[in-house]
Amino acid sequence: MKRVEAIFPLPYFEIDAAWNIVAYSQEAEELFGLPDNLTKIVDEGTYDKAREWVDFHHRKTVIEMNVIKENSDVILADVYITWTDEEKAELLLIPKDSQVDKVAASLKTLQSELLKTKTELIEEKERAEQVIEQNNKLSAPFISLNKETALVPLFGDVSYEKMMSVEQNLLSAVRESEADELLFDFTAVGDIEKEGFNYLASVIKALSHMGLDLFVIGLRPGHVPNIFKWSLPEDVRFMQSLEQVISNKRTRRDNERIRQKET
Amino acid sequence: MTGYLLEGEEQEALQLVQKWVGERSLLEVHEEIITPAMYHVGELWQTNRISVADEHLATATCDYIMTLISPRKGTSNGKKAIFFNVEEEEHHLGLKMAADIFREEGWESRFLGTGVPDDHVLQQIEKFCPDVICISAALSYRVPEMHNIIDVLKKRMPGSVILIGGRIVKNHGMNEWNEAHVHTMSSLTAVKEWLQNVKEGRRQ
Known part of the structure; x- marks a missing residue:
């Protein structure tokens, strides 16, 4: 193996049919060290391609190859191959423009920055989802007004997700309380979505099966068409406001007292 | 398919893939359509008919299409x-x-x-x-x-x-x-x- 002066200031190799390196240029040594066989600098993914193309039956050809530098970095190069006879080939390697490498490197940096941002966004999204879930759970608090009556004011839009989050808390609060009258207050409800409403209707139905008297109060004109179109269980009664429910109760109680006095 | 990928024609490639997505399982789309197309890209480089730059463009196009057909909504199993x-x-x-x-x-x-x-x-x-x-x-x-x-x-x-x-x-x-x-x-x-x-x- 000898060092030769190549015409061009580029990595250059002379090899035999078994790919043994017979001669090399100074530039080749600087880039690849002193490999004794071409196999040593051909990257694994390029090997089959090189086997096919660095062969006497392709007398004069140029191929792209991934080659391994002395420091183990893999670089892409155009390799010009000329076989002078069956036993000797000359290879001139032109590494792909370093400008391209620079662009590729900055693209990679951008890509990993984007990836980082994406991950952060996912984390933020998860946090926001937790907040929404928590918010949803708090959107239908169970408030005991007295021994037999409880109020459930609904807040915000009636959506499927919200009703799903609310259901568990509501059912267990009902189970634990002695209330036999439940007032669903729609005063602070925004939009009513169909899926959300259907879910709420199924919860109300379950409560009605548990033997509770159910009232819906505080409906706004905007709610009414949808509520009637999608319909709640039949035994649910509608009242205008909490005030009306309380005054009705008072009247009923007063009447009962009067009746008791009379008897 | 390989042609569209190599030319970076993502819309055409996407239309082609989406047609299959409707008719086959995702596994079939990946194993029978996208993978063979990308293997073919590799073969074209092996046989010296395209450059690494072409291969990168095909990969990027393929990546983009896969993102678009990725299943995002479904019932979660919590894992x-x-x-x-x-x-x-x-x-x-x-x-x-x-x-x-x-x-x-x-x-x-x-x-x-x-x-x-x-x-x-x-x-x-x-x-x-x-x-x-x-x-x-x-x-x-x-x-x-x-x-x-x-x-x-x-x-x-x-x-x-x-x-x-x-x-x-x-x-x-x-x-x-x-x-x-x-x-x-x-x-x-x-x-x-x-x-x-x-x-x-x-x-x-």
């Missing part, structure tokens, strides 16, 4: 999996396909992709707490790095289930890797079968 390449490994399409197969089965997949340094990967794993960790590599000189990351994971997260895929499995066989909690996946079909076994309680 989580994380996917990443060993450091410096660039071949990521197969891993991305595996992440989608997991998603299709109701898993929450987090795909970290390529070029993510190990410490960042570990940080992500600790935060995300996945049920399964999926690692991929193609080239054989990544073998030491693969062993290294498995060792680190075993120390930092003992008992976690690790799946290994990519060409490294095909070239190095299963025995190189198989041990307690580490399983090799030789194909997407193998991934699908593994998931099926987990679902039926025969695995994990």
Whole structure:
């Protein structure tokens, strides 16, 4: 193996049919060290391609190859191959423009920055989802007004997700309380979505099966068409406001007292 | 399909793929359409008919299409999996396909992709707490790095289930890797079968 002066200031190799390196240029040594066989600098993914193309039956050809530098970095190069006879080939390697490498490197940096941002966004999204879930759970608090009556004011839009989050808390609060009258207050409800409403209707139905008297109060004109179109269980009664429910109760109680006095 | 990928004609390629998405399972779309198209791209480079630049464009186009057909909505099974390449490994399409197969089965997949340094990967794993960790590599000189990351994971997260895929499995066989909690996946079909076994309680 000898060092030769190549015409061009580029990595250059002379090899035999078994790919043994017979001669090399100074530039080749600087880039690849002193490999004794071409196999040593051909990257694994390029090997089959090189086997096919660095062969006497392709007398004069140029191929792209991934080659391994002395420091183990893999670089892409155009390799010009000329076989002078069956036993000797000359290879001139032109590494792909370093400008391209620079662009590729900055693209990679951008890509990993984007990836980082994406991950952060996912984390933020998860946090926001937790907040929404928590918010949803708090959107239908169970408030005991007295021994037999409880109020459930609904807040915000009636959506499927919200009703799903609310259901568990509501059912267990009902189970634990002695209330036999439940007032669903729609005063602070925004939009009513169909899926959300259907879910709420199924919860109300379950409560009605548990033997509770159910009232819906505080409906706004905007709610009414949808509520009637999608319909709640039949035994649910509608009242205008909490005030009306309380005054009705008072009247009923007063009447009962009067009746008791009379008897 | 290969033609569209090489020309970077993502809209045409997408239309073609979407037609198949409607008619076949995601596994079939990946294994019978996208994978062969990308193998063909590789063959064209091997036979000196295209350059690495063409190959990169095809990969980017393919990546874009896969993102668009990725299953995002479905019933969640509450399980989580994380996917990443060993450091410096660039071949990521197969891993991305595996992440989608997991998603299709109701898993929450987090795909970290390529070029993510190990410490960042570990940080992500600790935060995300996945049920399964999926690692991929193609080239054989990544073998030491693969062993290294498995060792680190075993120390930092003992008992976690690790799946290994990519060409490294095909070239190095299963025995190189198989041990307690580490399983090799030789194909997407193998991934699908593994998931099926987990679902039926025969695995994990």
